[in-house]
Amino acid sequence: MSMGVSGQAWLILVVLVLGTTCEAQLSSTFYDNTCPKALPTIRKVIRKAVSKERRMAASLIRLHFHDCFVHGCDASILLDDSSAFQSEKTARPNENSVRGYNVIDQAKAKVEKICPGVVSCADILAVAARDASFSLGRRDSTAAYKDIANSDLPSFRVSLQVLISRFNTKGLSPRDMVALSGSHTIGQAQCFTFRDRIYNNSNGDIDVGFAATRQRTCPLASSPTNDEKLAPLELVTPNSFDNNYFKNLIRKKGLLPSDQVLYSGGSTDDIVVEYSKHSATFKSDFASAMIKMGDIQPLIGSAGIVRRICSAI
Numbered sequence: 001m002s003m004g005v006s007g008q009a010w011l012i013l014v015v016l017v018l019g020t021t022c023e024a025q026l027s028s029t030f031y032d033n034t035c036p037k038a039l040p041t042i043r044k045v046i047r048k049a050v051s052k053e054r055r056m057a058a059s060l061i062r063l064h065f066h067d068c069f070v071h072g073c074d075a076s077i078l079l080d081d082s083s084a085f086q087s088e089k090t091a092r093p094n095e096n097s098v099r100g101y102n103v104i105d106q107a108k109a110k111v112e113k114i115c116p117g118v119v120s121c122a123d124i125l126a127v128a129a130r131d132a133s134f135s136l137g138r139r140d141s142t143a144a145y146k147d148i149a150n151s152d153l154p155s156f157r158v159s160l161q162v163l164i165s166r167f168n169t170k171g172l173s174p175r176d177m178v179a180l181s182g183s184h185t186i187g188q189a190q191c192f193t194f195r196d197r198i199y200n201n202s203n204g205d206i207d208v209g210f211a212a213t214r215q216r217t218c219p220l221a222s223s224p225t226n227d228e229k230l231a232p233l234e235l236v237t238p239n240s241f242d243n244n245y246f247k248n249l250i251r252k253k254g255l256l257p258s259d260q261v262l263y264s265g266g267s268t269d270d271i272v273v274e275y276s277k278h279s280a281t282f283k284s285d286f287a288s289a290m291i292k293m294g295d296i297q298p299l300i301g302s303a304g305i306v307r308r309i310c311s312a313i
């Protein structure tokens with residue numbers, strides 16, 4: 001994604017990936033014969049959406065994360081309610097929070113016009129989140145898994161131990177987790193996700209000036225309008241993909257409780273310090289961890305289906 005996010009991170013991503021052997025049966029050339037124009041077509045839609053609204057780059061990365069953590073990267077998150085299952089869109093971590101579904105639907109519609117029934121929604125999600133033509137061949141689920149979305153996606157309130165174990169269950173190490181959390185160097189969060197943190201400093205784990213700044217736009221009183229007021233997840237350079245997220249954590253300026261917990265005297269402190277000092281290490285670890293995350297439990301070969309419309313079977 002060149003777009004609003006600094007192009008550098010994506011360039012590094014692509015370079016790294018080209019030098020990486022694809023695991024399992026996902027492959028970078030998966031659509032070369034069946035739909036050679038798939039990737040440029042998807043990218044064009046994504047770029048247009050991001051140039052219209054910068055934040056969409058962040059929203060699409062998160063959409064891919066919330067897909068992969070629930071029954072693998074199978075686009076189950078895109079399905080609407082049906083008589084057979086409840087949509088994941090209304091699971092607690094997703095409802096009124098995850099966005100970008102329409103951009104994926106638009107990309108899918110364009111791709112269906114040129115190659116009907118070939119390119120899976122799960123691959124479109126992966127390409128949208130990573131903007132690189134590698135590791136494709138995921139197929140789409142035939143169901144949605146609302147219960148798993150509620151149980152497996154980590155809440156912003158949980159302890160470091162719980163975060164580590166949620167990622168571990170998906171085959172991701174604490175180091176992967178810290179690197180991936182570095183996604184919070186872009187994008188935004190709603191007031192209800194950080195209100196407790198900025199108004200309650202009993203254990204001194206938030207910078208006082210930072211808390212005061214955030215309080216100005218996130219009122220203490222909860223109401224539908226107040227709850228959804230936005231703040232950038234990273235305050236210094238919210239639109240560029242850099243390591244300021246980690247520098248902020250060391251200054252006790254993490255926005256979400258789940259951000260600050262990564263640097264709170266626990267086992268991940270050292271990784272945060274390392275990434276805060278070595279931007280290149282962060283970027284290359286981030287690229288590897290994104291690939292690992294995109295490879296969670298893919299449906300390949302004849303498993304699953306290729307949906308014609310991403311929101312329905």
Ligand code: HEM
Nearest residue numbers: 058059062065097154155156180183187188189190193258
């Ligand atoms: C470690 C556990 C994590 C927790 C508890 C967490 C939680 C959250 C929360 C609460 C928000 C704000 C949502 C809202 O206010 O509506 C958010 C935003 C975001 N998250 Fe995470 N997250 C985690 C890890 C990740 C990972 C692994 C990624 C990607 C690889 C990611 C990418 C993002 C992005 C890009 C945004 C901004 C989205 C936007 O602006 O639309 N997060 N996250």
